[in-house]
Amino acid sequence: FSARHRPGIVGIERSIQQKNTHTNKQISVAFEDLNKLIQQAKEMVSLTKSIATKIKEKQGDITENETRKFKSYLLSMGIPNPVTRETHGTGDKYYTELARQLSTVLTKPVEESGGMMTLTDVYCRVNRARGMELLSPEDLLHACELMEVLNLPIRLRTFDSGVLVLQSKSQDEEQVIAHTTNYVGENGNCTAEELAQCLGVSVLLAKERLLLTEKVGGVCRDETIEALRFFPNLFLTRPA
């Protein structure tokens, strides 16, 4: 008789035990494999580091094919190492292609939303449209950083507050400032929320617009517990 066919409680107990040992074995095998994989990856990491130092010795000419290849190796392994690589090849081919693709997809939506879109919005849009093979936030950021170099119709821009936006090249900053100044002047004063509603842009962007206008002296602020309001800058425009 094998254990399975034994009748009674002892038989049931044995079969349960057998199952347990089996799953245990499977689990430990799985983790062993993972360990092996990690070991291998570790070797790759040390190897790439030594290559990086080699490249460093040669000093960077512009986008050599060798460094480019090297970068895509690093990328596929998930060890971005920009500090030592930045002088040897400006960004990766993958990012370049991604930047191109993004600009074709996004140019229209960006223009429709008033020439500016925050990077988080962009991230939502792109990934929702993709469904599979999603972008990591880092990929998106790196791709967007390259847009200016590639002369694409949209480019990345950082506001003083640290907010990142994609801005279409056709958008004229001075026009935005003039428009905001006018709007505030016509309404006497306004908050970011009011401006956002009127222009149909997000509150975040409306606020950036107001801050930008404030920076050049077009408006001034009135900070109270209720809200941060912006007024026409009478300090500068009205004679004393």
Next chain:
Amino acid sequence: MADFDWPWQYKFPPFFTIQPNLETRKKQIEAWCTLILDYQKYLKSYSLDVKEAQNSPLFYNKSISRRLHEDGIYTILGELQKKGHIEWKDKGRKECLIMWRTPEEW
């Protein structure tokens, strides 16, 4: 005694928020300095207690419910001191002597 003639800035809410824009702030502080000196002259008062002043009409405009906060007051008093219109009576900077004209002008 005739009513004090408030400048237009006094009814302008942003006047009570220290402006972050440097150029704007310069104009704003200038206006504040003139206002403080004029007001003290009107009251014929020579000293100013910072705690008390916070609730005086000078720094608190009830009609538009705006108030210049303590930090702002110190910013402006600092500017006045630089110009030589003010002398602190104590080290804690709680009370100061206000001179409508600087000692040099006298």
